[in-house]
């Protein structure tokens with residue numbers, strides 16, 4: 001006899017019900033103890049799976065021997081003889097790749113300078129000692145720090161603060177020009193020693209916890225103020241950035257060799273909140289070049305024009 005299609009449906013339905021019943025019986029038959037054990041096993045397996053999913057792969061150390069070919073980074077099938085930029089470092093090709101995977105949407109040319117500045121590494125881990133300590137172009141941040149004993153050799157007074165001589169001279173000019181345009185600027189904080197920064201950071205992290213303190217205060221050795229090349233203007237408050245003197249400073253500081261160091265746009269790189277009162281002296285030439293190139297952060301300029309000798313500008 002032929003089985004009609006709708007009968008097949010009925011038989012299938014019955015089979016499904018049996019299967020469900022069996023599943024139910026299986027669970028009901030388990031003792032309370034066994035149910036608990038099964039629940040623990042399920043939770044443990046889920047826990048391991050989630051941990052594995054979210055844990056990052058350990059960072060690979062630089063291995064100059066294991067040089068990856070340029071095509072891995074520049075693997076455009078249309079154009080395989082594309083030249084890497086001058087700040088590309090073959091021995092870091094694996095780090096470029098790993099960072100590009102972590103930061104989708106960022107151009108490879110940006111990935112390269114970021115890794116060149118060690119931004120692929122967590123802040124305050126595997127820190128490097130800043131180089132050329134007496135250069136006005138030195139980089140100090142959460143990846144490059146100053147030795148505890150470092151004190152600039154040419155500090156001079158400016159108001160109640162101190163700056164390196166060249167930075168102080170340019171600052172006096174800036175303050176005087178601002179005054180001529182009716183803006184009152186003064187240096188609230190300039191050079192700070194390692195021990196002063198230690199006290200400040202400890203005070204802030206005791207009050208707000210280290211995670212929050214890290215967004216606005218440098219750990220000792222990592223403060224630009226220890227270079228004698230950084231100033232905090234006036235009241236050191238967010239409102240400074242909206243006041244006429246703050247706007248004037250951000251628009252004109254480059255003429256005197258100063259840059260606004262921590263902005264909303266570069267906080268991913270600097271790992272600081274915006275600080276409209278904090279300016280860093282890098283000299284007139286570099287400040288003008290940074291402006292011409294439209295760089296948002298000093299780390300980029302430092303990699304391309306200080307660490308690696310970039311092409312001349314117009």
Ligand SMILES: [Zn+2]
Pocket residue numbers: 225230231232277278279
């Ligand atoms: Zn500052």
